Amino acid sequence: MSAADIYKELILDYYRNPRNFGKLERFDISAHDTNPLCGDEVDMQVRVGDGNRIEEIKFSGKGCAISQASASMLTELAKGKELGWVKTLSKDDVFKMLGNPELGPSRIKCALLGMKVLKMGVYGYLGAKQENPED
């Protein structure tokens, strides 16, 4: 797979026009993390509605196209889902969402940063113990 395949229209579009970017005025969940290797940052905020559903979700941050597009796409995917769904999210779900780009080990962390932050927040909210935030 070539770099041109990684940076497809989809990822570039979400990088330049991130959906659900910003901050919520009222939220129940807020989490933040950085990738210390490269300084990518993602914040996630969630408002929880009836039936533990994700009523509103926004992200903010800065970093590479992969980390920011991935976080943005994840917010779209998560909206309306039950919090339990977040716990079942896997790496492969995120890779699939991104169109299965072939990423080296250093870039996989970028792709998974949004999921890691969302999981941190949701696990904290549910008071559940998280085994491994990147799984």
Next chain:
Amino acid sequence: MQSESLDLDRVRADFPILRRRVNGKRLVYLDNAATSQKPKQVIESLNEFYSNYNANVHRSAHRLGEEATEAYELAREKVARFVGSPTEQVVFTRGTTESINLVRFAWGERFVRRGDTVVTTLMEHHSNIVPWQLLARRKGASLKFVGLEPGGTLDVGSLERLLKEAPSLVAVTQCSNVLGTVNDVAKLCAISRKAGAATVVDAAQSVPHMPVDFSQIGCDFLAFSGHKMLGPTGIGALVARKELLEEMDPFHGGGEMIREVFPDHSTWNDVPFKFEAGTANIADAVGLGAAVDYLRSLGMDAVREHEVGLLRYAVESLSRVKGLRMYGPANPERRGGVLAFNLADIHAHDLSTILDEDGIAIRAGHHCAQPLMEWLGVAATARASFYIYNSNDDVDALVAGLEKARRIFKV
């Protein structure tokens, strides 16, 4: 123009790694500020040490022990001569970071007091900031920063103002690992010492690339790493004035650093051995000696001239790439061979991934200099950094890679 005094083909032939291919392409290694590649002379020196005379040093009265000790001390002599210092002022460490931490503990614990000021600068690598933060916090001292001029040079006026507070220590880099700025450390150390401060120079990016002379700089401490100057990882040096080394407490306690040990106290070995507890990194010190031999055979003036030529060509070539912004002083004579840049709205990591596909290795990120990134107003930059085996062809490959990134990102 490339330097006439450095035979590039011969130099390149000495580096086995330059023959490998990355993603089917010729390796274009432009991450030398992170670590340099190693010539076969250095690699062979390690092989030779382990194959022929591996033994512990300074304690074994047998043939191999004597040969190993002789080689280890010869390496110290070579390093000392290379940076213009008497041999007994050279302490072997794991590298720049350990050298600076040695000063933080062995000097700082003893001589920095509550209420003191410790000064560093905004262009430092984290390894010349964090140890001082820790020292200041432990001692109740305050850490203050020399600011920068808009062009990326040190604001000497802000140092002069801080010197009025009679700081106990001033720590400054000789060459920024991001901006490439070469500081006039002789002048900075002179005014700092006049104000009563001890002076620490981070020479990690200067010793490998330009003539550096400890006595000419006039600092108290000079720190650098072997692996950025063709040597192995895990070896470096702290060069320090002998009077200071004698006054300072030891860093680590253990074997080798003692003269006599009693149940309730110990006395210390002579300098520099007082600071080399435990079995030294003997093989890598020998390897560093071989690296110094190699650099001396080229001549540091020729090394510097080669890099200035590359830098001039790179600045010229990169300035033709649309949307590219470079950071640091404009004049290649006033900077080291590192070039930090950003291209349009493409994040440095994405650039790095795209360049890697063509075998081009650059660094992307904050370069362990987050306060400087903050000052630049960017989260990250890409950085190309040069060394003796780089050529104008490497710069051309970089430019072609950047044009490809522009096509992929449609900018």
